[in-house]
Amino acid sequence: MARFRTWAGIALAGALCVSLAGCSSTGGKRAEDARKAAAAQGRAAVNTPRWTFAMITHSGDGDTFWDIVQSGAEQAARKDNINFLYSHDDEAQQQAQLVDAAVDKKVDGIIVTLAKPDAMKAAVARAEKAGIPVITVNSGSAESKAFGALAHIGQDETVAGEAVGEELNERGRKKAVCVLHEQGNVGHEQRCAGVKKTFGGQVENLYVNGTNMPDVQSAISAKLQADPDVDTVVTLGAPYADTAVKAKQDAGSKAEVDTFDLNAKVAAELRDDTLGFAVDQQPYLQGYEAVDLLWLYRYNANMLGGGKPVLTGPQIITKDQAAKLQEYTERGTR
Numbered sequence: 001m002a003r004f005r006t007w008a009g010i011a012l013a014g015a016l017c018v019s020l021a022g023c024s025s026t027g028g029k030r031a032e033d034a035r036k037a038a039a040a041q042g043r044a045a046v047n048t049p050r051w052t053f054a055m056i057t058h059s060g061d062g063d064t065f066w067d068i069v070q071s072g073a074e075q076a077a078r079k080d081n082i083n084f085l086y087s088h089d090d091e092a093q094q095q096a097q098l099v100d101a102a103v104d105k106k107v108d109g110i111i112v113t114l115a116k117p118d119a120m121k122a123a124v125a126r127a128e129k130a131g132i133p134v135i136t137v138n139s140g141s142a143e144s145k146a147f148g149a150l151a152h153i154g155q156d157e158t159v160a161g162e163a164v165g166e167e168l169n170e171r172g173r174k175k176a177v178c179v180l181h182e183q184g185n186v187g188h189e190q191r192c193a194g195v196k197k198t199f200g201g202q203v204e205n206l207y208v209n210g211t212n213m214p215d216v217q218s219a220i221s222a223k224l225q226a227d228p229d230v231d232t233v234v235t236l237g238a239p240y241a242d243t244a245v246k247a248k249q250d251a252g253s254k255a256e257v258d259t260f261d262l263n264a265k266v267a268a269e270l271r272d273d274t275l276g277f278a279v280d281q282q283p284y285l286q287g288y289e290a291v292d293l294l295w296l297y298r299y300n301a302n303m304l305g306g307g308k309p310v311l312t313g314p315q316i317i318t319k320d321q322a323a324k325l326q327e328y329t330e331r332g333t334r
Contacts, residue, residue, distance in 0.1 A: 072287030114140020161194020181210025
């Protein structure tokens with residue numbers, strides 16, 4: 001609503017300038033520029049060269065989190081007149097090959113995740129050597145600068161985990177299971193380590209095969225049946241939260257299910273108290289800002305953060321905030 005009022009005010013000012021001699025030519029031009037931008041409705045709002053940016057992530061097929069990241073990146077690309085290329089592979093070696101392919105295409109900028117940084121180091125170095133600016137996003141904040149990236153956009157995974165531990169303390173929880181659905185992902189390990197650092201109770205890691213939801217459900221259910229003292233299940237991705245809820249029901253457990261990340265299903269389950277809380281790292285913002293920052297760097301040599309990570313989270317979301325955010329999750333921007 002605030003944005004609508006802003007544009008309405010600009011439009012009104014422009015209309016008045018037509019009839020009032022007191023309006024400056026500069027003010028009239030600004031109003032006209034604003035009118036054109038508003039009329040663009042997602043089309044390019046700039047006349048800079050049509051650069052090509054490639055985003056390569058470690059996403060597996062069907063991961064709704066990465067759909068949101070991609071949506072944000074595509075929106076920024078339309079605004080910035082960018083030819084946007086998106087590719088992904090949850091196997092680190094294949095992801096590295098996708099980066100190599102983008103370098104071979106001589107793209108104008110690369111956005112990449114570093115979930116498994118050791119496997120990505122050589123590919124990022126090759127991009128740097130080719131003179132292609134690189135921004136890391138979502139995972140790999142600790143390695144980003146050392147690898148030569150201009151900036152990292154995302155949340156600090158350890159800090160996010162610490163926030164979860166503190167929230168569990170406030171809720172009086174005593175024993176938690178942290179469900180890791182992708183072995184070797186340094187960000188996932190950092191999240192669970194962060195929970196352990198601040199949580200006053202016990203935390204156990206449970207490794208599951210995240211590509212097979214029935215197996216995930218069975219593994220969580222078995223753990224809850226074997227250890228009735230577990231009063232909290234923490235999942236590391238929104239799609240796994242609902243699976244954990246089903247596992248809890250199978251086991252006849254009263255454990256609270258909490259999760260990292262947010263989507264429409266999570267927002268709905270927060271509203272009806274099926275879930276306790278979620279940790280939002282704002283994936284739409286990660287994609288949008290990565291593209292926008294690359295554009296700013298190419299156009300104006302701008303860089304946020306001074307080489308330090310630009311944080312998009314964590315934000316603890318509970319039932320109270322879920323109702324407000326559900327509209328945004330349903331349109332795919334939160």
